[in-house]
Structures are given as structure tokens and as C-alpha cells.
Amino acid sequence: MKILVADKISSIGVDFLKQQEGFEVVEAYGLYKEDYSKFLELAKGSSAIIVRSDSKVTREVIETAAPELKAIGRAGVGVDNIDAEAATDYGVVVMNTPGGNxxxxxxxxxxxxxxxxxxxxxxxxxxxxxxxxxxxxxxxxxxxxxxxxxxxxxxxxxxxxxxxxxxxxxxxxxxxxxxxxxxxxxxxxxxxxxxxxxxxxxxxxxxxxxxxxxxxxxxxxxxxxxxxxxxxxxxxxxxxxxxxxxxxxxxxxxxxxxxxxxxxxxxxxxxxxxxxxxxxTPHLGASTEEAQESVGLEIAESVTSVIRGGGIRNAINMPSLDEQTLKTVGPYLDLCSALGSLVQQLALEKIEKLKITYSGKIVDLDANSLTRGIIKGFLKDISSNANFVNALVIMERLGLNVDVLKSSEETDYTELIKVEAECANGENVSAEGTLIGKGNSPRVVAINGREVEVEPHGCMLVIANSDELGIVGKIGSIIGKDGVNIAAMSLSRNEVGGVALNIASLDSDLSDAAMDEIKSIEAIKQAKVVHL
Incomplete structure (x- = not known):
């Protein structure tokens, strides 16, 4: 991973970066002003760019470095020389070092x-x-x-x-x-x-x-x-x-x-x-030996943490996510992403609004991080570059409102996350999830208000059908004939003779022919394979 250090920072910070396994540290001090074309060439393929105040990280620089670019670090406070809006568009975290100087x-x-x-x-x-x-x-x-x-x-x-x-x-x-x-x-x-x-x-x-x-x-x-x-x-x-x-x-x-x-x-x-x-004085605010060592090391550590998938400190285009918070909310993020993606894929009509409800002990956690995780999952099949950084911005540009509610109502679970989508035709699609067991394994525990228990990963066949005899057998037979193994199945119904919900976790995707055959069963009201 290439780290482009565009402006001179403390040697302590540079040495820290060079000690990181898998990092290629490129020092290009003064190149932005001396040879901009060469600077752009060096920016290409960079995972991170570190600057002070001399070099500018413009939209052009960010576009050149994308999609590899993950972080932009400013060794100092002001970020006037960084196009934060462009960085957000490309899902790049922009960080500074407000405490060092x-x-x-x-x-x-x-x-x-x-x-x-x-x-x-x-x-x-x-x-x-x-x-x-x-x-x-x-x-x-x-x-x-x-x-x-x-x-x-x-x-x-x-x-x-x-x-x-x-x-x-x-x-x-x-x-x-x-x-x-x-x-x-x-x-x-x-x-x-x-x-x-x-x-x-x-x-x-x-x-x-x-x-x-x-x-x-x-x-x-x-x-x-x-x-x-x-x-x-x-x-x-x-x-x-x-x-x-x-x-x-x-x-x-x-x-x-x-x-x-x-x-x-x-x-x-x-x-x-x-x-x-x-x-x-010529902009000497941070010009002490102690301050330069502090901000140089701090930005090097912050950039490394982001690239390694760790905590996010002093971000200016998203909420910071320190190591302790990440440790706490981390187990929920995969669940959140899965719930958002599941709702988006199950909706048959255009979605106009999302409602997210947190219940139980989870209301004390960082809801902003969890919400971003849900929206990131929701956008997975809509926007190719959606991530934790730009998820909210993309939703805003799509004109999709997101309501977040922390509920004090009791549920059957210690913690529960519910994601509801309001569709243009007035129908709602919802999915609820929680973590279970000592391993904090994510589970989808309800879809459209019907209780299920499903591990949210891989291929899942979601079927809504009239509650009639033999439907499960017919579906299983078609899946088997298609050469696909059913890893697990969860069944639910709202009442005897009402509408039943069948969810089959599959080892691989179904063919179009198999899906057409399943949909041709008279009792089937909806059949959809979702990928999580």
C-alpha cells in the first residue's frame, strides 16, 4: 500500500510509516508546486496522502488516486487545502491533528x-x-x-x-x-x-x-x-x-x-x-519541535489505523470512531449492513424512506456508526462506491430520508435493530436482527413482521406463499433438481392458512429456470434470491 507524504512531517512520523508491514512510503516534499504532473502520477494508486499546508489535495488529485485512496491526513488543524466534499464523494476519510499543536x-x-x-x-x-x-x-x-x-x-x-x-x-x-x-x-x-x-x-x-x-x-x-x-x-x-x-x-x-x-x-x-x-509572524502556530513531532506521529498513526480497518480519529467528514467504540459496535456492523441490504433487495417498488429503530441495550451505543452501517448495506447494489464515509451523502443525493428512533419499548431480545422501508406503493418491507450467543453471531429474527432465524450471509431464497400443504416439498424438490444444496431453512406464518414465509439459505445461486419454476407454483406470492 502506497503512502504519499506530500509535505515534510516529523521524521518520527515517517519512520513509523516505514516500519509498517506492507507500506510503501513515498516522500514527495515540494513536488506539488515544482512538478504537478509528476505529483499526480505519484498520487495514482496511493492508499493515503499526508499533507501539511503546502500541497493541495484537490478533486483532481482524489480522482487520480481513487479507488485505492482510503485516507487523507493533515498534519495540523486547518483543512482548507483539502477538498473534503470530493473526498466524501469518493468515500475517503479526511483527518487532521487538532490536539498536537x-x-x-x-x-x-x-x-x-x-x-x-x-x-x-x-x-x-x-x-x-x-x-x-x-x-x-x-x-x-x-x-x-x-x-x-x-x-x-x-x-x-x-x-x-x-x-x-x-x-x-x-x-x-x-x-x-x-x-x-x-x-x-x-x-x-x-x-x-x-x-x-x-x-x-x-x-x-x-x-x-x-x-x-x-x-x-x-x-x-x-x-x-x-x-x-x-x-x-x-x-x-x-x-x-x-x-x-x-x-x-x-x-x-x-x-x-x-x-x-x-x-x-x-x-x-x-x-x-x-x-x-x-x-x-509567518504562520508559526505549530512550529515548535514538540508540536511537529506530535502531529507527525499522530497523523501517521491515524492514517495507519484507517488503512488497517481500525479506529478513525479526528475525522472531519464523518464521526470519529475510536478503538474502544469500534470494539463495542464492531460486532453489530455486519448485522447492520445485512439488514440494510436485505430490505433493499426485498422491496418490489421504489423505496422512498427508511426508518431505523434501535431497542434494548443497543440504544446506549453509537447510533451514528450503526446507522451508517445499515445505509452502507442498503446502498450496496445501488452505488458501487458507497462506504462508511459517504453513505449518508449518497442517500441525501438520492432524495431518500432516513429516520432514526431509539425505542424504550420492551422486545423479546436484549438488543434489537429494525429496518423498515416505505415504498412508493404504500407497502412496507422490514427486517429485524440481533446478536446471539457468546460469539455475538448476527441473526435476522424477523422479516415483514414474521419471526424467523437466519444467518445473514451468502445466498438466501425468500419466499412468501399461501399456507398450504406440500409447498416446502415442492420448493425443495426444485432446488435439489437444480443441483443446489440447502444449508438451512426457516419457516414462519402469521396464522394457519394465512401467508407463510420460507427462507432457505443456499450454498450457491439458483438458475433462472429454477426460479421461474418456483414462481409458477400457484401458492407462491413472492420469490426472491438475495445476496448478503
């Missing part, structure tokens, strides 16, 4: 804050130039000032901890910050407008999205205190650069510090380079 970025942010309060860079430069500018390089203290933190994820929380140690009051804005978490961090959760209006220092730690792009602009700066200080070590584009320049020139913003920019690298003639009271 947390401390490094938090410390750099605080360095910028300190340099915004005390003109250390200006003082250092004046000393090199032979001056003694003590009288004109006054500053201010952080003590008892109010810091506004936009985004209270890992990095925002670490910045807040350091600010508390400096005696600062902390206002925090984050749509997902709970009251309990705010209290534990010792911060006051406020709306964005309140944070802007009452902060002496403001730092942003949010992803670049449509909602955050240009979040700090002329309009929002006008609502801030005179002499406010602004800092961005998150993503370029969150602060409108032209508006920041104007605010620095007018004195509305007393000082600012930036590590990221809307376009990188920063142009040589960019007006930022000559702006007063603006400290600039």
Missing part, C-alpha cells in the same frame, strides 16, 4: 498578546539600530484587563488558562460552550456583540467558515473599545485585512498581532509589512 499555538497567541501590550519587537529593532527609545516605547499591563476569546476549543481554552494566570478577566464566545464548561474554565460566556463591546484584548480561535469569514470587520470594530488590541493565530480571513489596516491607522485598534493571512505567503508589498503597531 494546541500548546504551541496557545503559547504563540500569548506571545503576540504580550508583544501587543509591550512593544518588545520594536524595542529590539531599535536597539539593533543603535537607538535607546525608552521614552517612546511605553506599554500597558495585562493585569485586570478583559480578554475576549472567540472560540473555546482546545486552543482557546489553553489561552484562557494562561490569561487567568496573568490576572485577566475572560469573556468567551462559542455557540457550543456549555454553562458547566464555562464555569470550569473560569470564563464568562457571552454573545459576540457583548464580547466585542467589553474586551480590551480580543483573540480568535475559530475555523474559517462562511459564518466566521470577515467576522471582525469595520462594522464590528466600530463597536469595540477605543484602543482595543486584536490577535489572530487561527485562520486567515477571519479578520478583514483592509478594515484592520484602517483601524490601526486611525488608532481605533491600538495594536494587533497576526500569524495567519487571507493569502499565504504574505506578498512582499503587502501593506501589513509597513503598518505600525502590527506584529507579524
Amino acid at each position: 494546541t500548546i504551541a499555538t496557545a503559547e504563540l497567541t500569548f506571545t503576540h498578546m504580550l508583544c501587543g501590550a509591550r512593544p518588545v519587537p520594536q524595542g529590539a529593532q531599535s536597539m539593533r539600530e543603535g537607538r535607546w527609545d525608552r521614552k517612546i516605547l511605553g506599554g500597558s499591563e495585562l493585569f485586570k484587563k478583559t480578554l475576549g476569546v472567540c472560540g473555546m476549543g482546545r486552543i482557546g481554552a489553553e489561552v484562557a488558562k494562561r490569561a487567568k494566570a496573568f490576572g485577566m478577566e475572560i469573556l468567551a464566545y462559542d455557540p457550543y460552550l456549555s454553562a458547566n464548561k464555562a464555569e470550569a474554565l473560569g470564563v464568562e460566556a457571552v454573545e459576540l456583540e457583548e464580547l466585542f463591546a467589553n474586551s480590551d484584548y480580543i483573540t480568535v480561535h475559530m475555523p474559517l467558515t462562511d459564518a466566521t469569514r470577515g467576522m471582525i470587520n469595520a462594522e464590528s470594530i466600530a463597536t469595540m473599545k477605543d484602543g482595543v488590541r486584536l490577535f489572530n493565530c487561527a485562520r486567515g480571513g477571519i479578520i478583514n485585512e483592509e478594515d484592520l489596516l484602517a483601524a490601526l491607522e486611525s488608532g481605533k485598534v491600538a495594536a494587533a498581532g497576526l500569524d495567519v493571512y487571507a493569502s499565504e505567503p504574505l506578498a512582499e508589498d503587502h501593506p501589513f509589512r509597513s503598518a505600525k503597531n502590527l506584529n507579524l
Whole structure:
């Protein structure tokens, strides 16, 4: 399996990959910009591509590497250089390393804050130039000032901890910050407008999205205190650069510090380079030895785990599935896939909606993973590239709704999964399953509301017929005449003389002639071979 390392990561991470049996590690540092055609050639047949910020994994790159490509790893936080939508279309997991550079970025942010309060860079430069500018390089203290933190994820929380140690009051804005978490961090959760209006220092730690792009602009700066200080070590584009320049020139913003920019690298003639009271660093957030070792090893381990079929950590285009969760839900995934496929194959009309019901102890498990498993099975014969990553997206594009319900109603089983399909003609098709025994063997325990017990694998002949004498014998005779062995059979009926359900597990497929003969039996209402 080829692992293309497009950007330079820590040698610890590369060595980890090289130690993996069956891995061919190709190091192509700088090739994306130097020779794009050669880069595409190397991408072809790759099982994984690892990048930092220099190389881009575009739709073209993903299409070139498909169908072998399983994972794209970003040794860092931002994934702006990865086409996550295209990756999802091709069922490729996109992962980053949000934890590896947390401390490094938090410390750099605080360095910028300190340099915004005390003109250390200006003082250092004046000393090199032979001056003694003590009288004109006054500053201010952080003590008892109010810091506004936009985004209270890992990095925002670490910045807040350091600010508390400096005696600062902390206002925090984050749509997902709970009251309990705010209290534990010792911060006051406020709306964005309140944070802007009452902060002496403001730092942003949010992803670049449509909602955050240009979040700090002329309009929002006008609502801030005179002499406010602004800092961005998150993503370029969150602060409108032209508006920041104007605010620095007018004195509305007393000082600012930036590590990221809307376009990188920063142009040589960019007006930022000559702006007063603006400290600039060239995207150094993760540039510490410790952070690089951490993210390099972390992304190497994450990519390896995905390729080996293990846990999925820090995925940005699907829920992460850690080793412990995978160990817990793993035994159910084959059952889920089989139930989804069974319902899809048994439906005679176009399916318009799926309803999935979890009952018993299974309601405490990761329903998202189980649901993806069901949908993956449902799409098996509909989409050739459906997998755990893109299953929900494909369903959405097909216009098929999926309702998920966790039921508290008692059933005959400790855990039960029921998949129902609503068809265009108003009919419903359903299948129910559970795990049995110490080996957690999957079993289909009901089809269309009738109790059965079937191992969901291989060829299964599903027959609905009038409950009449001799039907099983006739069916068995036709199957035997066709040279096919019946491995197991499960029989069920709703009432004496009603509709019976016969399910025969077969060692091989039936011929068309045998199926036509079975369907010609007058009592047969439906006969279908399904493949699981």
C-alpha cells in the first residue's frame, strides 16, 4: 500500500510509516508546486496522502488516486487545502491533528498578546539600530484587563488558562460552550456583540467558515473599545485585512498581532509589512519541535489505523470512531449492513424512506456508526462506491430520508435493530436482527413482521406463499433438481392458512429456470434470491 507524504512531517512520523508491514512510503516534499504532473502520477494508486499546508489535495488529485485512496491526513488543524466534499464523494476519510499543536499555538497567541501590550519587537529593532527609545516605547499591563476569546476549543481554552494566570478577566464566545464548561474554565460566556463591546484584548480561535469569514470587520470594530488590541493565530480571513489596516491607522485598534493571512505567503508589498503597531509572524502556530513531532506521529498513526480497518480519529467528514467504540459496535456492523441490504433487495417498488429503530441495550451505543452501517448495506447494489464515509451523502443525493428512533419499548431480545422501508406503493418491507450467543453471531429474527432465524450471509431464497400443504416439498424438490444444496431453512406464518414465509439459505445461486419454476407454483406470492 502506497503512502504519499506530500509535505515534510516529523521524521518520527515517517519512520513509523516505514516500519509498517506492507507500506510503501513515498516522500514527495515540494513536488506539488515544482512538478504537478509528476505529483499526480505519484498520487495514482496511493492508499493515503499526508499533507501539511503546502500541497493541495484537490478533486483532481482524489480522482487520480481513487479507488485505492482510503485516507487523507493533515498534519495540523486547518483543512482548507483539502477538498473534503470530493473526498466524501469518493468515500475517503479526511483527518487532521487538532490536539498536537494546541500548546504551541496557545503559547504563540500569548506571545503576540504580550508583544501587543509591550512593544518588545520594536524595542529590539531599535536597539539593533543603535537607538535607546525608552521614552517612546511605553506599554500597558495585562493585569485586570478583559480578554475576549472567540472560540473555546482546545486552543482557546489553553489561552484562557494562561490569561487567568496573568490576572485577566475572560469573556468567551462559542455557540457550543456549555454553562458547566464555562464555569470550569473560569470564563464568562457571552454573545459576540457583548464580547466585542467589553474586551480590551480580543483573540480568535475559530475555523474559517462562511459564518466566521470577515467576522471582525469595520462594522464590528466600530463597536469595540477605543484602543482595543486584536490577535489572530487561527485562520486567515477571519479578520478583514483592509478594515484592520484602517483601524490601526486611525488608532481605533491600538495594536494587533497576526500569524495567519487571507493569502499565504504574505506578498512582499503587502501593506501589513509597513503598518505600525502590527506584529507579524509567518504562520508559526505549530512550529515548535514538540508540536511537529506530535502531529507527525499522530497523523501517521491515524492514517495507519484507517488503512488497517481500525479506529478513525479526528475525522472531519464523518464521526470519529475510536478503538474502544469500534470494539463495542464492531460486532453489530455486519448485522447492520445485512439488514440494510436485505430490505433493499426485498422491496418490489421504489423505496422512498427508511426508518431505523434501535431497542434494548443497543440504544446506549453509537447510533451514528450503526446507522451508517445499515445505509452502507442498503446502498450496496445501488452505488458501487458507497462506504462508511459517504453513505449518508449518497442517500441525501438520492432524495431518500432516513429516520432514526431509539425505542424504550420492551422486545423479546436484549438488543434489537429494525429496518423498515416505505415504498412508493404504500407497502412496507422490514427486517429485524440481533446478536446471539457468546460469539455475538448476527441473526435476522424477523422479516415483514414474521419471526424467523437466519444467518445473514451468502445466498438466501425468500419466499412468501399461501399456507398450504406440500409447498416446502415442492420448493425443495426444485432446488435439489437444480443441483443446489440447502444449508438451512426457516419457516414462519402469521396464522394457519394465512401467508407463510420460507427462507432457505443456499450454498450457491439458483438458475433462472429454477426460479421461474418456483414462481409458477400457484401458492407462491413472492420469490426472491438475495445476496448478503
